Amino acid sequence: MAKNDIVGIKKISMYVPQGIHDSKYIAEKSGIPRDVIENKFGILKKHKAAPNEQVSDMAVKAALKAIEGIDPMDLDLVVYCGSEYKDYYLFNLAARVQDVIGAKNANAFEIHSLCSAGVLSLNVLKSMMLSNPDINRVLLVTSSKETDLINYENQRSRFMFNFGDGAAAALLVKGYECNKILSTHMITDGDFAYDVASYGIGSISYYKYSVLDYDLRNLDVRNPKSMKERLDPVTLDNFCDVIEKSVEKSGYRTEDIDFIAPIFMKRSILNHILDRFNLTEENSFVLENYGHCQSADAYISILEAQKLNRIKKGDLVVMLGAGTGYTWAATTVKWG
Known part of the structure; x- marks a missing residue:
């Protein structure tokens, strides 16, 4: 594989908020026994963002960790692939991240495929990078605050009681020979x-x-x-x-x-x-x-x-x- 045909993941980062919903809390709110929450649902605890901590705030925190030591002006593209529940309805979160982290030279757009997007976006972006000589460094960001959307009293939605808040980011670099996609x-x-x-x-x-x-x-x-x-x-x-x-x-x-x-x-x-x-x-x-x-x-x-x-x-x-x-x-x- 020639170097120009390679896209590698240079760095992965994550951010989770300080708030916690543990199995005891979920059991009390849902009426489901705690041992069922832990053993059948598979949840010991999960993180919960504060009301004033938005989806873009978490995305930015993960993004900044991923580009530590790198000039954000060297990024060519910022892509968001996280939850469609964002700061606002019909809102470009990728552009918000691009602006806040100072990636003024980068373009920005979003990929949505619900919870599969973080995985499949790697291949989408690899293809873009290999077919575009001017796209060499891409920041992929995902974030979710979907705990806001879960009502523990609604038993129809119980398979989503596992939703936790948090964000991740990955810096993709063309020609980087480690962690090859x-x-x-x-x-x-x-x-x-x-x-x-x-x-x-x-x-x-x-x-x-x-x-x-x-x-x-x-x-x-x-x-x-x-x-x-x-x-x-x-x-x-x-x-x-x-x-x-x-x-x-x-x-x-x-x-x-x-x-x-x-x-x-x-x-x-x-x-x-x-x-x-x-x-x-x-x-x-x-x-x-x-x-x-x-x-x-x-x-x-x-x-x-x-x-x-x-x-x-x-x-x-x-x-x-x-x-x-x-x-x-x-x-x-x-x-x-």
């Missing part, structure tokens, strides 16, 4: 497109309500039983399929996988995936102290795994994501 594979099943939404916001509801009450602003699930019946038979296979195909498209075999950086999932599902590839929890990271920080999950997994020496030079790392709608995605990275 390889290939991505995705599976989308649009049958799930209407299953999860904030149903009171958008063109369908715009003319229905003169005043939008709190519940209509929250995330909700239209028919949890139906969604579960359709999702359970396919989700494990789809996770494994995108992992396998991402690795194979990258020129490797599944036997070469050293680490899977997952989206938040309870330990039992993660272990099923790891078993499929003859891996153990030492080859991954359980996000039980973070919850589901939307598209930031795989990046947090990598950072925490590095602290535990679970990722080393030369490892084949697969970043795994999934977003309602429903899209499963995996991107393979050759580490070190």
Whole structure:
């Protein structure tokens, strides 16, 4: 692979707010026993942003960590791939980050694919960088404050009780020969497109309500039983399929996988995936102290795994994501 055909991840950073919703808090608010929250939902604690800490504030904090020691004027592009729940409705958060961090020479835009965007954006941006001689340094940022949208009393939305607040950023550099971004594979099943939404916001509801009450602003699930019946038979296979195909498209075999950086999932599902590839929890990271920080999950997994020496030079790392709608995605990275 020629140097000009390489895009590497020079640095990954993260930010999580100080507030905490632990399993005791969630149990009290939801009426679900604490041991169920911890063992079935897979949550020990997660972070909660303060009311005056906005989605862009967290994104900027992660971004500044990712570009420490680098002149922001050298960035060519700033891209946001996080939650669509942002400071304002119909608001360009990428442009806000570009301005606040001082990346005045950079263009900015957003990629939205819900919780799969952090993984698949790597391949989108790699392609852009390799086809554009004037794009050499890209800052990818994701942030989420979706705890605001969760009503613990709404049992229809209980599969989203794991949402936690936080942000991550990755600095991508053309010609950087470490942490090389390889290939991505995705599976989308649009049958799930209407299953999860904030149903009171958008063109369908715009003319229905003169005043939008709190519940209509929250995330909700239209028919949890139906969604579960359709999702359970396919989700494990789809996770494994995108992992396998991402690795194979990258020129490797599944036997070469050293680490899977997952989206938040309870330990039992993660272990099923790891078993499929003859891996153990030492080859991954359980996000039980973070919850589901939307598209930031795989990046947090990598950072925490590095602290535990679970990722080393030369490892084949697969970043795994999934977003309602429903899209499963995996991107393979050759580490070190």
